Amino acid sequence: MLNFNQFILLLKGTLLTLEISVLGMLVGAIIGVIIGFLRASKNPIIKNISLIYVEIFRSSPLMIQLFIIYYGLPILFHFNVSPFVTAFIAMTLYISAYMAEVFKSSIEAISITQWESAYSLGLTYPVITMQIILPQALKIAVPPSIGVLILAIKDSSLASVIGFTELTRMSNVVRAQTFTTYNVYAIVALFYFVICYAISSIGIFLENKIGNNNT
Amino acid sequence: MEIMVKIKNVHKWFGKNHVLQGVNFEIKKEETVVICGPSGSGKSTFIRTFNGLEPIQKGEIMVCGYNVNVKNKKTIHKLRGEVGLVFQHFNLFPHLNVLDNITLALRKTKHMKKNDAEEIAYKFLNRVKLAEKAKSYPSSLSGGQRQRAAIIRGLAMNPKLMLFDEPTSALDPELIGDVLTLMEELSNEGMTMVVITHELGFAEHVADRVVFFNEGKIIEEGETKKMIHNPDNARTREFMGQICLK
Numbered sequence: 346m347l348n349f350n351q352f353i354l355l356l357k358g359t360l361l362t363l364e365i366s367v368l369g370m371l372v373g374a375i376i377g378v379i380i381g382f383l384r385a386s387k388n389p390i391i392k393n394i395s396l397i398y399v400e401i402f403r404s405s406p407l408m409i410q411l412f413i414i415y416y417g418l419p420i421l422f423h424f425n426v427s428p429f430v431t432a433f434i435a436m437t438l439y440i441s442a443y444m445a446e447v448f449k450s451s452i453e454a455i456s457i458t459q460w461e462s463a464y465s466l467g468l469t470y471p472v473i474t475m476q477i478i479l480p481q482a483l484k485i486a487v488p489p490s491i492g493v494l495i496l497a498i499k500d501s502s503l504a505s506v507i508g509f510t511e512l513t514r515m516s517n518v519v520r521a522q523t524f525t526t527y528n529v530y531a532i533v534a535l536f537y538f539v540i541c542y543a544i545s546s547i548g549i550f551l552e553n554k555i556g557n558n559n560t
Numbered sequence: 561m562e563i564m565v566k567i568k569n570v571h572k573w574f575g576k577n578h579v580l581q582g583v584n585f586e587i588k589k590e591e592t593v594v595i596c597g598p599s600g601s602g603k604s605t606f607i608r609t610f611n612g613l614e615p616i617q618k619g620e621i622m623v624c625g626y627n628v629n630v631k632n633k634k635t636i637h638k639l640r641g642e643v644g645l646v647f648q649h650f651n652l653f654p655h656l657n658v659l660d661n662i663t664l665a666l667r668k669t670k671h672m673k674k675n676d677a678e679e680i681a682y683k684f685l686n687r688v689k690l691a692e693k694a695k696s697y698p699s700s701l702s703g704g705q706r707q708r709a710a711i712i713r714g715l716a717m718n719p720k721l722m723l724f725d726e727p728t729s730a731l732d733p734e735l736i737g738d739v740l741t742l743m744e745e746l747s748n749e750g751m752t753m754v755v756i757t758h759e760l761g762f763a764e765h766v767a768d769r770v771v772f773f774n775e776g777k778i779i780e781e782g783e784t785k786k787m788i789h790n791p792d793n794a795r796t797r798e799f800m801g802q803i804c805l806k
Contacts, residue, residue: 458647458649458651459651459653461613461647461651462645462647462651462652462653462710463653464613464640465611465613465640465643465644465645466640466641466664466665466669466713466714466717467637467638467639467640467641467665467669467717468637468664468665468668468669469633469637469668472668476664476668477653477655480655481654481655484655
């Protein structure tokens with residue numbers, strides 16, 4: 346079994362997994378809101394350009410995106426990036442594409458009559474967006490966003506391939522020390538499960554809370 | 561009397577569907593006009609052109625001295641601050657309490673301070689006996705309360721013209737009375753109003769004129785009593801007869 350030091354190593358990996366996922370989720374969600382509003386736009390040019398953005402980052406494997414950033418940036422711009430920065434950029438872009446679609450459908454789920462009554466009161470597009478549409482869209486977006494966050498935590502394991510020592514990478518380090526493959530991976534799987542289960546529970550709690558508030 | 565709305569030869573198409581087919585209309589200050597007609601006749605689309613909510617393809621619309629068909633956003637926002645529109649389904653903002661529903665446009669469109677906006681809001685809330693609901697969300701209000709809240713949301717803007725798009729059609733019969741009473745008071749106070757409704761009792765009581773809409777056109781308009789009881793046009797007579805039977 347694992348000794349204390351190895352256990353600490355796995356906890357450190359867990360912390361990095363959480364860090365990269367939550368950071369990627371925060372920045373990715375902010376970009377996602379903006380792209381989501383562009384996706385919901387009536388202007389066909391804006392709509393299609395934002396769709397291209399989404400398709401680029403959603404339709405190629407995260408691992409390939411990680412490689413492109415990690416090996417591509419130094420070649421193209423003579424600019425070295427650490428595994429952490431690489432993982433952060435890739436996760437953020439990847440998550441932003443998924444969140445853009447989440448926000449797009451949340452925005453479109455809000456009845457057109459909300460826009461109409463807001464416009465009829467003389468409110469401007471920025472005010473309507475920030476005060477009327479966004480608050481309602483955010484509520485609708487909570488359950489699918491929880492899904493994206495869980496996906497992000499599991500997919501962050503791919504960052505191990507560029508040497509970012511998150512939980513999966515750390516489990517390889519520990520495995521090399523203990524020579525017991527099976528035990529370590531089972532424990533790591535349990536770690537992932539506990540994190541994702543906790544997030545999912547928080548999600549259900551939030552969903553109920555929002556649901557009770559108003560409809 | 562000052563002319564509040566002057567509409568000349570307005571045409572609108574939804575794709576191939578010719579929904580407004582050359583409509584002419586005028587309303588003077590302090591007048592109350594009721595528009596009725598079968599569903600799908602374009603009457604709802606028609607009053608939504610008054611504040612630019614529905615763009616038109618041909619014709620001229622002057623409302624409160626603004627040329628609505630000019631694509632100038634500033635003009636349109638200004639105009640909308642002076643024209644209240646009340647919808648069939650209230651369209652309150654569900655994530656804001658009643659007070660914030662009323663004060664949002666006062667603060668953002670009229671650039672009022674929060675305290676001033678709330679003072680105005682409470683004045684109107686008291687008037688329609690909803691002051692104790694100020695901090696409630698729309699979902700906890702009855703249909704009649706929601707519609708009264710929606711009406712005073714418009715009134716708080718101190719509009720020169722109020723438009724009502726079937727304001728009582730979504731309400732239970734026993735909740736209609738309060739809303740109609742409020743509208744009658746407004747009319748008596750001299751508010752200029754255009755009301756789409758099939759409440760002929762209300763029309764007979766309140767309207768100066770009735771306009772009958774059919775297939776994208778005004779086919780008859782005139783003095784209220786005559787329009788309801790003895791219209792000239794056969795289609796109008798048929799429609800009024802059916803409504804009266806209900």
